[in-house]
Amino acid sequence: MAITSEARQPTNLVPARSSSVVLxxxxxxxxxxxxxxxxxxxxxxxxxLFAALWLTPDLSMLGYLASPCRGARVYNAFxxxxxxxxxxxxxxxxxxRGLLLPIALIWINHISVDRAIGYGLKYAEGxxxxxxxxVGKANQA
Numbered sequence: 001m002a003i004t005s006e007a008r009q010p011t012n013l014v015p016a017r018s019s020s021v022v023l024x025x026x027x028x029x030x031x032x033x034x035x036x037x038x039x040x041x042x043x044x045x046x047x048x049l050f051a052a053l054w055l056t057p058d059l060s061m062l063g064y065l066a067s068p069c070r071g072a073r074v075y076n077a078f079x080x081x082x083x084x085x086x087x088x089x090x091x092x093x094x095x096x097r098g099l100l101l102p103i104a105l106i107w108i109n110h111i112s113v114d115r116a117i118g119y120g121l122k123y124a125e126g127x128x129x130x131x132x133x134x135v136g137k138a139n140q141a
Contacts, residue, residue, distance in 0.1 A: 022118075022132050029115030036109040045102035053106045064127060072122040079121060084108045 040050060063074030077083070084107035091100030114120075120130030128136045 019133075025120075025132060026116050026118060029112045029117075032112035033109055033116055036105045036112060040102060040105040040109065043097070043102045043105065045098075049102060050106055050109075053103065054110055057107060057110050061127070068126050069124040071127065072124045075127075076121045079111050079114060081108060081111060084111070 057078045060075045060078035061071065064071030084104045087100055087107070088104035091097050091104060094100070115132065118130075118132050119135060120132030123129040123131075128134050
């Protein structure tokens with residue numbers, strides 16, 4: 001991985017924002033967001049719960065207080081589909097669909113909306129460096 005000495009940022013981690021791969025990943029995020037919202041509606045759970053918990057995964061950004069590397073690891077742990085999918089599976093296996101399944105769907109919805117708007121999994125170089133490109137002012141780079 002090439003790192004420029006001036007900016008100390010990786011140069012090969014930023015795919016073009018107009019890339020068909022990035023567009024495909026963002027469209028996938030949108031599709032998952034719509035599907036999880038529809039599934040959530042079918043659970044009969046309160047939309048107040050949805051609103052109250054929707055930003056909860058972003059508390060993982062507090063890991064950046066320790067360091068960019070730690071922040072990326074914590075953020076990514078809470079912004080990958082693995083944990084909420086395990087929670088959804090546990091809700092089905094344990095017949096605990098009343099609370100666990102809605103929480104899993106909210107969590108998945110949050111992740112997918114993030115992906116749809118361009119926020120991806122983070123690299124250790126900093127919060128703005130994601131698998132979907134650089135977030136922020138330098139999106140055109």
